[in-house]
Amino acid sequence: MKVSVVSLTCCAGCVCSFLNAGNALLEILSSDFEIVYSPTFVDLKEIPNVDLAIVEGGVRTVEDERLIREVRAKSKILVALGICATHGGITSLGDTFSVKTLLEKEYSLLEAGKLLELKDLMYPICNFVDVDYYIPGCPPMPFLIVHSLKSIVSGKPPVRHNAVVCTECNRKIVPAKLDKLYGIYEKEADPVLCLVSQGFICLGSLTREGCGAPCPRAGFTCFGCRGPCDSLLYRSRDIYAFLVQVISKRTSIPEEKVREELYRNPFIFHTFIFSRFERAKARERVI
Numbered sequence: 060m061k062v063s064v065v066s067l068t069c070c071a072g073c074v075c076s077f078l079n080a081g082n083a084l085l086e087i088l089s090s091d092f093e094i095v096y097s098p099t100f101v102d103l104k105e106i107p108n109v110d111l112a113i114v115e116g117g118v119r120t121v122e123d124e125r126l127i128r129e130v131r132a133k134s135k136i137l138v139a140l141g142i143c144a145t146h147g148g149i150t151s152l153g154d155t156f157s158v159k160t161l162l163e164k165e166y167s168l169l170e171a172g173k174l175l176e177l178k179d180l181m182y183p184i185c186n187f188v189d190v191d192y193y194i195p196g197c198p199p200m201p202f203l204i205v206h207s208l209k210s211i212v213s214g215k216p217p218v219r220h221n222a223v224v225c226t227e228c229n230r231k232i233v234p235a236k237l238d239k240l241y242g243i244y245e246k247e248a249d250p251v252l253c254l255v256s257q258g259f260i261c262l263g264s265l266t267r268e269g270c271g272a273p274c275p276r277a278g279f280t281c282f283g284c285r286g287p288c289d290s291l292l293y294r295s296r297d298i299y300a301f302l303v304q305v306i307s308k309r310t311s312i313p314e315e316k317v318r319e320e321l322y323r324n325p326f327i328f329h330t331f332i333f334s335r336f337e338r339a340k341a342r343e344r345v346i
């Protein structure tokens with residue numbers, strides 16, 4: 060199987076995660092899986108026709124759009140790798156500035172006005188082309204990438220992870236009685252209890268499993284990099300309202316106060332990741 064690995068606007072962390080798979084990656088490469096195009100590690104300028112294209116990054120520039128359309132036209136199977144490609148991801152933070160401001164202030168040293176034609180916003184690739192499989196994560200864990208690709212290469216449907224990160228987390232969920240919320244750097248986390256039960260904003264109860272919950276296991280809140288879980292996507296529930304309900308239930312803080320707290324405290328991160336993934340038909344292709 061001939062494979063291309065393509066990067067759009069991104070930090071290249073997803074391809075690094077893919078390379079970090081170590082022996083598991085070597086196993087794939089030694090089977091019927093030949094990478095024939097990748098600006099990161101293959102010196103080939105023209106995008107070739109391939110069986111499988113793996114795309115990291117989203118569409119922020121006019122050139123990104125041209126590229127993803129070309130990649131789609133030249134690949135039988137297209138996999139979106141990482142939350143930038145699947146949902147918009149961390150690169151969507153640029154959406155908080157106007158294009159004019161981005162060009163004048165953020166890219167001024169690169170004279171980007173001459174080099175890049177920016178689109179109005181950052182978009183996931185599904186806004187422009189059909190995507191066969193989505194592997195969200197920032198970046199997706201190496202084992203998840205390799206297991207998913209192995210299935211795709213062998214023609215089997217990849218395992219879908221449709222539950223939430225809490226199911227992979229070893230922390231104990233207990234109802235607590237709190238009067239305020241905390242940013243993760245504001246106090247030391249208890250090593251055993253659920254982070255929400257301690258007043259931290261962990262998004263594990265909304266977020267698709269499959270990563271193994273490394274963040275809450277290490278004492279850091281889940282920031283939702285695997286995107287919304289199936290139950291949120293299928294029932295089209297209001298993600299923010301659901302988060303407020305979960306926090307209120309676990310902390311006994313009234314919902315209205317939770318909403319106030321989420322905006323009061325500058326140490327409480329808000330997620331930017333659940334954006335622009337609205338295509339109902341794509342839900343069952345998220346791995």
Ligand code: SF4
Binds near residue numbers: 140142143
């Ligand atoms: S998903 Fe995260 S790691 Fe992957 S390219 Fe985007 S910012 Fe980088």
Ligand code: SF4
Binds near residue numbers: 229
């Ligand atoms: S909310 Fe976070 S800390 Fe609590 S169980 Fe879920 S993933 Fe673990």
Ligand code: SF4
Binds near residue numbers: 271280285
């Ligand atoms: S725990 Fe949350 S933030 Fe951490 S890798 Fe998993 S989904 Fe991403």
